[in-house]
Amino acid sequence: MTDLDDIRIARNPPTPSLLGLIFGKRGGRKADWTDYVTYGYLLLGLVIMFAPVLWLVISSFKTPANLQDFPPTLLPVTTETVSVEGFDEPLPLYDVRTEDGETIRLAQIRRVGLNAQMIDPANPGAGRIVVKVANAEPVRKIRFTINNYVNLLTTAGADIWRYVYNSLFITVVATAITLVMNSMAAFALSKYRFRGSTAALTAILATLMIPATVVLVPVYLIVAQLGLVGSLWGVILPTVATPTGVFLLRQYMLTIPDELLEAARMDHASEWRIFWRIVLPLSSPALAVVAIFSILSRWNDFLLPLIVLNNRESFTLQLALASFQTEFEIRYDLLLAMTTLTALPLAFAFIFLQRYITSGIASTGIK
Amino acid sequence: MHPGRVLANVATLPARLVEPVMTGVQKTIGIKRMPWIFLIPNLTAVLLFALLPVFINIFYSVTGSDRLYPTDRPFIGMANYETLLDCRNYLQPSTCSRDLFWRALGNSLVFVPTQVVLMIGISLLTAICLNREIRGRGFFRGVFFFPVMLSPVVVALTWQWILQRNGALNGLLEAVGLSGINWLVHSDTAFAWAVAVTIWAHMGFYTIILLAGLQAIPRDVYEAAKMDSASHWRVFRRITLPLLLPVLLVVFVLCVIRSVQTFDELYVLTGGGPGSATMLMVQYIYEVGFAAQPRNFGLAAAASLLLGLVLLVFTALQLKLSRSARND
Numbered sequence: 001m002t003d004l005d006d007i008r009i010a011r012n013p014p015t016p017s018l019l020g021l022i023f024g025k026r027g028g029r030k031a032d033w034t035d036y037v038t039y040g041y042l043l044l045g046l047v048i049m050f051a052p053v054l055w056l057v058i059s060s061f062k063t064p065a066n067l068q069d070f071p072p073t074l075l076p077v078t079t080e081t082v083s084v085e086g087f088d089e090p091l092p093l094y095d096v097r098t099e100d101g102e103t104i105r106l107a108q109i110r111r112v113g114l115n116a117q118m119i120d121p122a123n124p125g126a127g128r129i130v131v132k133v134a135n136a137e138p139v140r141k142i143r144f145t146i147n148n149y150v151n152l153l154t155t156a157g158a159d160i161w162r163y164v165y166n167s168l169f170i171t172v173v174a175t176a177i178t179l180v181m182n183s184m185a186a187f188a189l190s191k192y193r194f195r196g197s198t199a200a201l202t203a204i205l206a207t208l209m210i211p212a213t214v215v216l217v218p219v220y221l222i223v224a225q226l227g228l229v230g231s232l233w234g235v236i237l238p239t240v241a242t243p244t245g246v247f248l249l250r251q252y253m254l255t256i257p258d259e260l261l262e263a264a265r266m267d268h269a270s271e272w273r274i275f276w277r278i279v280l281p282l283s284s285p286a287l288a289v290v291a292i293f294s295i296l297s298r299w300n301d302f303l304l305p306l307i308v309l310n311n312r313e314s315f316t317l318q319l320a321l322a323s324f325q326t327e328f329e330i331r332y333d334l335l336l337a338m339t340t341l342t343a344l345p346l347a348f349a350f351i352f353l354q355r356y357i358t359s360g361i362a363s364t365g366i367k
Numbered sequence: 368m369h370p371g372r373v374l375a376n377v378a379t380l381p382a383r384l385v386e387p388v389m390t391g392v393q394k395t396i397g398i399k400r401m402p403w404i405f406l407i408p409n410l411t412a413v414l415l416f417a418l419l420p421v422f423i424n425i426f427y428s429v430t431g432s433d434r435l436y437p438t439d440r441p442f443i444g445m446a447n448y449e450t451l452l453d454c455r456n457y458l459q460p461s462t463c464s465r466d467l468f469w470r471a472l473g474n475s476l477v478f479v480p481t482q483v484v485l486m487i488g489i490s491l492l493t494a495i496c497l498n499r500e501i502r503g504r505g506f507f508r509g510v511f512f513f514p515v516m517l518s519p520v521v522v523a524l525t526w527q528w529i530l531q532r533n534g535a536l537n538g539l540l541e542a543v544g545l546s547g548i549n550w551l552v553h554s555d556t557a558f559a560w561a562v563a564v565t566i567w568a569h570m571g572f573y574t575i576i577l578l579a580g581l582q583a584i585p586r587d588v589y590e591a592a593k594m595d596s597a598s599h600w601r602v603f604r605r606i607t608l609p610l611l612l613p614v615l616l617v618v619f620v621l622c623v624i625r626s627v628q629t630f631d632e633l634y635v636l637t638g639g640g641p642g643s644a645t646m647l648m649v650q651y652i653y654e655v656g657f658a659a660q661p662r663n664f665g666l667a668a669a670a671s672l673l674l675g676l677v678l679l680v681f682t683a684l685q686l687k688l689s690r691s692a693r694n695d
Contacts, residue, residue, distance in 0.1 A: 038499050184409065214671045217656050306653075
């Protein structure tokens with residue numbers, strides 16, 4: 001190959017095929033078989049990861065009758081109804097195949113065995129027509145109904161607003177306390193040299209190795225001794241001091257130059273003021289990561305609330321949802337609506353915070 | 368994560384303090400003691416809800432009765448441990464005085480290795496795919512992380528809705544001419560789905576950590592391999608795997624520790640059933656200590672200490688492995 005050929009090739013790169021365009025690597029390099037495998041795998045993953053949740057959300061817009069259908073319909077469908085003179089309730093519409101192969105649209109009055117009594121909605125005066133059920137097909141239409149949500153939010157039995165309040169209260173208060181408490185400790189451990197600091201840091205980090213489940217019984221005892229069983233504070237207090245939070249914030253605060261603090265001391269700022277007005281604002285990226293983790297785990301918490309919150313008034317959304325499911329008769333219409341509602345805030349948070357969350361975990365390594 | 372590394376990096380309080388302003392607390396206790404004011408809230412919580420409970424747990428495990436308060440609990444020595452470990456034949460849970468404990472232990476012993484191997488395998492495969500130069504990389508990264516954000520209860524109910532007799536999975540199977548199964552009613556399929564659902568819910572977390580590990584591998588190593596026209600498999604075996612090993616070890620140990628503690632998803636998905644087919648250790652502790660009457664706190668504490676012992680071994684292993692990996 002001559003030099004000239006090289007130049008020509010460089011000027012006219014092979015036109016990529018359509019598949020190559022879609023599946024090609026960034027930078028316009030030619031697609032390799034591994035790229036197809038990669039995309040195939042990722043698309044399969046996309047379906048497996050999203051389809052279950054999507055299915056749940058779509059199902060929550062179905063009518064109770066539609067939820068019973070088997071095989072299940074992909075989208076929510078309802079049978080069309082029509083009001084006919086002389087009948088109080090709207091009647092369901094059916095497409096009926098007649099003997100001569102035509103299809104006519106009739107409203108069903110009632111079903112008797114293998115036959116159904118129908119009436120022509122356009123001509124109710126003509127009287128009742130008896131039709132074989134096998135020849136009648138209900139007229140169905142895609143319709144998303146929000147009835148499940150309306151029922152859930154308005155039924156007196158479901159104290160859902162209370163559960164939402166409890167969950168929100170726990171999440172917000174616990175996260176606020178976590179942030180203040182952990183950053184105070186991190187401040188002390190990063191900006192002062194004092195006797196006992198190593199011991200304090202070790203004590204805090206040692207709790208990393210104590211799994212919550214192992215100390216379940218004694219934590220319950222302490223919560224009970226403090227008189228907090230059944231109180232939201234009984235769930236908040238045991239979770240506020242997270243070792244990873246202290247660790248993360250301390251590592252971050254170490255990067256804040258000490259000269260800044262000295263300058264503030266020159267200006268007669270108190271230590272608290274230095275912490276509150278200088279160090280805390282400068283640590284906001286680290287605080288954001290700690291906050292996201294705290295919100296996630298407090299909102300999703302299950303085992304500790306299950307043990308501590310023993311009365312229905314103090315239930316969180318998660319507890320209410322779980323108890324809903326074990327109740328005698330499963331009301332799938334309400335259950336699906338409530339599950340969707342519980343997942344919704346995090347789905348939104350996910351859309352906005354996705355980038356920070358994934359990079360946050362990647363940089364901290366361990367939850 | 369390794370404490371020794373953290374402590375090497377102690378910052379300083381300026382040796383010569385500029386005249387501090389004396390107000391409020393600072394005036395009363397003096398500036399030297401100020402760090403303790405900042406530490407006390409956190410330390411109190413740590414002592415009260417993490418360190419103290421470890422010791423109370425030991426006390427509980429050697430005392431009896433269904434009373435919660437320590438003063439009501441008579442000392443019974445190792446009786447709780449003996450009850451738990453009392454078996455005529457250790458291979459048959461039904462011969463044990465606490466057969467549920469052994470069933471839960473047995474389930475955990477199958478569940479943990481299965482879940483960990485599959486979880487790491489799938490997470491690694493996903494991380495490798497996400498590390499390639501592909502379109503929509505950020506989007507796909509989010510896709511796999513999405514279930515990590517869902518609450519365990521939502522995860523469990525979602526899958527219950529799909530796996531039930533009249534659920535979407537059976538509908539799909541019937542559409543392609545197969546007959547559906549009552550997935551959560553047969554113990555084998557329920558167990559398999561327990562593994563699958565927990566992997567579905569948590570794999571995103573490990574994928575992200577492994578992805579971070581993959582991205583830390585310098586590009587030029589791959590460029591060099593490309594020059595030598597090494598095959599994909601060879602590049603993976605000889606470059607990716609060895610360089611990823613430290614991260615893989617961390618992921619492995621973390622995965623084991625969290626796998627042993629699995630509770631929420633399965634409690635809602637199967638309730639430990641059918642029978643006790645999907646009951647794991649943490650649910651046993653919960654059942655004995657909190658759900659069943661009379662509550663047996665002593666037995667629950669003994670079981671959780673045994674569990675803690677296992678986890679301690681793994682944590683020690685992690686420290687040792689990560690230390691040796693760092694020294695390499």
